[in-house]
Amino acid sequence: MNATPLLAGRNLHKHYPMGVEPVLALRGVDVEIFPGDLLALRGPSGSGKTTLINLLGLLDRPDSGTLLLDGRDTASFSEDQRADTRRDRFGFIFQTFNLIPVLTAAENVGYPILLKAKPPANMLARSRELLAAVGLAGKEDTRPDLLSGGQRQRVAIARALANHPAVIFADEPTANLDSHTADTILELLQRLNREHQVAVVISTHDPRVVERCTRVLTLHDGEILQKGAA
Ligand SMILES: Nc1ncnc2c1ncn2[C@@H]1O[C@H](COP(=O)(O)OP(=O)(O)OP(=O)(O)O)[C@@H](O)[C@H]1O
Numbered sequence: 049m050n051a052t053p054l055l056a057g058r059n060l061h062k063h064y065p066m067g068v069e070p071v072l073a074l075r076g077v078d079v080e081i082f083p084g085d086l087l088a089l090r091g092p093s094g095s096g097k098t099t100l101i102n103l104l105g106l107l108d109r110p111d112s113g114t115l116l117l118d119g120r121d122t123a124s125f126s127e128d129q130r131a132d133t134r135r136d137r138f139g140f141i142f143q144t145f146n147l148i149p150v151l152t153a154a155e156n157v158g159y160p161i162l163l164k165a166k167p168p169a170n171m172l173a174r175s176r177e178l179l180a181a182v183g184l185a186g187k188e189d190t191r192p193d194l195l196s197g198g199q200r201q202r203v204a205i206a207r208a209l210a211n212h213p214a215v216i217f218a219d220e221p222t223a224n225l226d227s228h229t230a231d232t233i234l235e236l237l238q239r240l241n242r243e244h245q246v247a248v249v250i251s252t253h254d255p256r257v258v259e260r261c262t263r264v265l266t267l268h269d270g271e272i273l274q275k276g277a278a
């Protein structure tokens with residue numbers, strides 16, 4: 049690929065202080081995310097997938113190494129700039145859905161839009177449109193506890209799309225779903241990747257997820273093992 053990467057991590061290191069022996073979660077990872085990528089991040093439990101997603105998504109900072117966003121070094125970003133970047137450029141999907149239980153589906157989707165300095169007047173219309181795009185028309189006023197796991201993840205996906213992100217980070221998005229529902233969620237992510245030109249980075253243990261992606265990175269003990277086409 050010749051395009052400029054949206055995100056480029058170089059020699060990323062991250063440790064967690066744990067008693068006497070710190071845990072070395074990432075030991076010099078190089079990674080690039082391109083516009084429109086559909087990238088699987090695979091590796092056994094503890095290999096560093098979540099840690100890497102947290103760094104790429106500006107949820108956490110590396111100990112050393114550089115992370116460029118659109119070619120700009122993110123080390124110089126203030127906390128506010130990091131938060132604005134997460135809100136305006138990224139979407140996040142988690143294994144446990146992380147919806148706000150007291151809000152309806154439409155309110156959950158509209159929440160990131162509300163957080164913008166100037167939320168658009170058509171916020172509710174946009175929430176409805178996004179819920180329809182993920183197959184949840186008619187569920188706008190339903191709270192998460194009345195939705196199935198697959199439906200909850202669809203709400204989370206709609207929420208991740210709310211501010212037209214460049215990248216969606218999905219950390220084991222199908223781990224809590226049965227295999228049929230998992231497949232439909234992956235199909236949806238694949239379709240949104242194509243139709244919304246949004247890069248999608250999916251961490252997973254599941255070979256079926258890897259099959260649906262166009263690139264795969266394998267992590268092992270905090271290092272990238274192999275790089276290339278899936
Ligand atoms: N907050 C933390 N404090 C201490 N150690 C941590 C913390 N988070 C992760 N680790 C350790 O860092 C290493 C990488 O963890 P990480 O969660 O990134 O792996 P993972 O590939 O996402 O695993 P899983 O597939 O189980 O989600 C592991 O050894 C883990 O125990």
Ligand SMILES: [Mg+2]
Nearest residue numbers: 097098099219
């Ligand atoms: Mg993880």
